Amino acid sequence: MVEQLLAFALTCLVVVVVPGPDFALVLKNAHRAPGSAASTAGGIMVGNTILALLAVLGVTALLGASEILGTAVRIAGAAYLIFLGVSALREAFGRARSQPKVSEPGPRFSGGSPFLQGVVSNLLNPKVAVFYLSLFPQFDLGPLPPLEQHALMAGIFLLTALAWYVLLVQALKRVSAVLARPRVHRIVTGGSGAVLAGVGGTILSKSLVSA
Numbered sequence: 001m002v003e004q005l006l007a008f009a010l011t012c013l014v015v016v017v018v019p020g021p022d023f024a025l026v027l028k029n030a031h032r033a034p035g036s037a038a039s040t041a042g043g044i045m046v047g048n049t050i051l052a053l054l055a056v057l058g059v060t061a062l063l064g065a066s067e068i069l070g071t072a073v074r075i076a077g078a079a080y081l082i083f084l085g086v087s088a089l090r091e092a093f094g095r096a097r098s099q100p101k102v103s104e105p106g107p108r109f110s111g112g113s114p115f116l117q118g119v120v121s122n123l124l125n126p127k128v129a130v131f132y133l134s135l136f137p138q139f140d141l142g143p144l145p146p147l148e149q150h151a152l153m154a155g156i157f158l159l160t161a162l163a164w165y166v167l168l169v170q171a172l173k174r175v176s177a178v179l180a181r182p183r184v185h186r187i188v189t190g191g192s193g194a195v196l197a198g199v200g201g202t203i204l205s206k207s208l209v210s211a
Contacts, residue, residue, distance in 0.1 A: 001141055008139045008153055012160040015131050021081055021199050025121050026165070028088050028192035029114040030172045031179040036114045037172045041165035043118020048161050050123060052154035055132040056147065071207050077124030078204035084117065085197025092190035131157070 022044050030037040122128060132154075141149040178184055 001144075004139050004141055005156075008135075008141075009156055009160065011135060012157045013164075015135075016157075016161045016164045019195075021125055021196055022118070022122055023168075024192045024195040024199075025084065025117060026168060026172070028084075028189055028196070029117070030176070031185050031188065032114065038169045040114040040118040041169050043115040043120075044122045045118075045158070045162060045165065046115075047119045047122025047125075048128065048158055051128055051132060052158055055136065056150045056154050073124065074203055074207040078200040078202075078207060080120060080124050081196050081200030082204065083200075084121065085193045085195070085200060088189050088193025088196060092186045092193060 026037050026040045026044070029040045136150060136153055139149075139153065141152060144152065172179070179188060
């Protein structure tokens with residue numbers, strides 16, 4: 001069991017640290033205000049927690065068993081990533097690019113708030129759903145019952161993700177002055193937007209082909 005736990009923890013670390021849509025979103029929002037990166041990361045962790053609970057209860061597996069629902073979720077996630085990516089590209093290279101819009105720090109529940117973006121982005125992130133669907137069954141933490149195994153694995157994943165985002169937010173705070181520079185802002189926001197739109201476009205094309 002100890003070997004399985006260590007292998008699972010290492011897998012969690014790789015899945016969390018490898019850059020993806022959530023990382024790009026935190027980076028995109030980092031320049032907006034000192035608390036924007038933390039708000040985005042907080043929203044991502046809320047989404048992670050919801051998905052972990054759904055996985056423990058077996059809801060994620062039921063959704064994965066339905067091809068129609070699975071495709072619908074992937075298309076919705078892809079569309080949202082494309083929307084965020086295009087919005088970032090417009091912000092980076094639009095008319096007002098020399099004056100980046102600054103939002104108030106903290107979890108505000110408006111349509112463009114970093115917190116809400118983090119929640120929605122994570123809930124519709126295919127990487128996280130695939131993690132729960134494909135990797136949980138690969139590890140046997142017996143003699144624990146299946147429900148307790150899934151709860152333990154979900155807890156390990158959440159703690160790993162939390163530690164990573166705390167480190168990431170602290171690192172971004174140290175370079176906040178650099179991120180605030182107009183040229184750096186355009187590069188970071190434009191690059192993050194391109195990643196978000198690119199990932200969304202790839203997911204969308206694959207989902208439409210398999211539909």
